[in-house]
Amino acid sequence: MRITQYLTSKLKNFSNLPKEYIERSKKQVYWKTPTERGYLPSTVERKRYRYTTNRSWTGQFRQQNMPGTMRRKVFVEPVEDWSFFRGDRIEVLVGKDKGKQGIVTQVIPERNWVIVEGINWHYRRVGAENEFPGIIIKSEAPLHVTKDIRLVDPSDLQGTEFEWRFTEEGEKVRVSTRSGRIIPIPETNNQTHDYKTPNAYIEREKDTPAAVVGEITFQPKLSTFEMDIMEEMGIKEERTPAKSYWY
């Protein structure tokens, strides 16, 4: 999925991290020209990353994309409108859990993946040594959105195809093609790591109260920012600047 689509899609950023941070945290610059005169700005950096279930700001992601290593390219087919959101009930079409239904818990748009609660378990044995057999860790494997799953119609709880249509109010909605019913985007999609709903956010020590933010204190005035601050601080400037030339 491309970034322009990501911006227009209804998918919310669960991590609630600023884009700048996400970009900065995964960046691997191998070499950069000095920021001096006489140098063309150019960088040698990692351009392609292997996205997995590990999010790009974590240490595991960095471990899987160690500087200097190359991995085979993964071809991710473009998706026009992202249609699977956190909290959606979906039906599995492939694998050992074929026909089962589950709730989407995580969305990974970089790979067109979703992770569904309790579906598609896979097991890893870790820590095995000579005598010790190791322990089994179980976790959900991701499912591909275009091939592995389909949405569930809320009217009869059966899997269905759907399409994006517009309501009379101009809102873009998912409509089940079988029953014609709207499949609403779940409220869970709006949850973030920091709060479940914006209203439920607990204000922290360094946060500005909402009313202080919304208060209008600006008064239009015929002065620049600097002139206004000088007036505020009682700084008087009576010297007239000499004639100067900009070139």
Next chain:
Amino acid sequence: MSSTLIKCFNVAKTVSVVAFKSLLTTPRSQLPAWSQAAVGSLQKCGVHTTAPVRHERLMEFFDDPKHWSENEVKVGRAWRPDELRIKSNKELHQLWYILLKERNMLLTMEHECDDKMEIFPNPERIDKVKISMENLETVVRERNRAYHLLETGETGERPQKQMHNAFGLRCTYKSCEHVLPPFMNTKWIKSRNLGYGGRAVHKFLLKYREKLYNVKRKAKNRSRNEVMMILRRNPHFDIELLKRKYSDVDIEKLRRTDKARGHFVPKVDG
């Protein structure tokens, strides 16, 4: 100075104790009961009375000690331009220094955590402060531009223009302020190199343009390859969607190539 600024946003809440409360980030939540009073007290900026002792002033570069061992220090989001546009110049001025202090503190903490092999909690705070400061600067510039355009008809920004440097590359020339007019400023006339020329520069430009062309050519090949691989993996992929995504690729032609055909036997009619 800055503790005064902090105070003024906090008068209602704390009368004697100066609690550190910056305007770093804004939550979207409903307002707690106490902050109704804080709204009115914005103007009543308290006078800075007690000068902090020396080591305390130095400790302002560090976070609150209670956050030192934390794994997560949660804060809200950055200030948006629309929220800053409704604030007076004075408040923006105060907010700038609060943000600047916060940024200093965060960068110090990050350095210190690296030094002590500790985890610096929530490094995205640095980016949030940076975004807020960028937005604030944009708003201040907007206001100044409006004033200058109204009064003088010019933006009031530092004049700059596009020109060719000695290597024949386009670059931005930022003008400087001079006491003398250009025709009298012999030193400046001598120092500037107008235009470009010579065999070496032309040779360089030829190779430089080839490099740029190669970047473009490789990008085109890459998208062509990408379309082929998508078609090979998904023979029934939506062609219209592909055409929209990769407008520079001739998809009809690509479909007939061997590379785009998957490893399956095509259905033959009859």
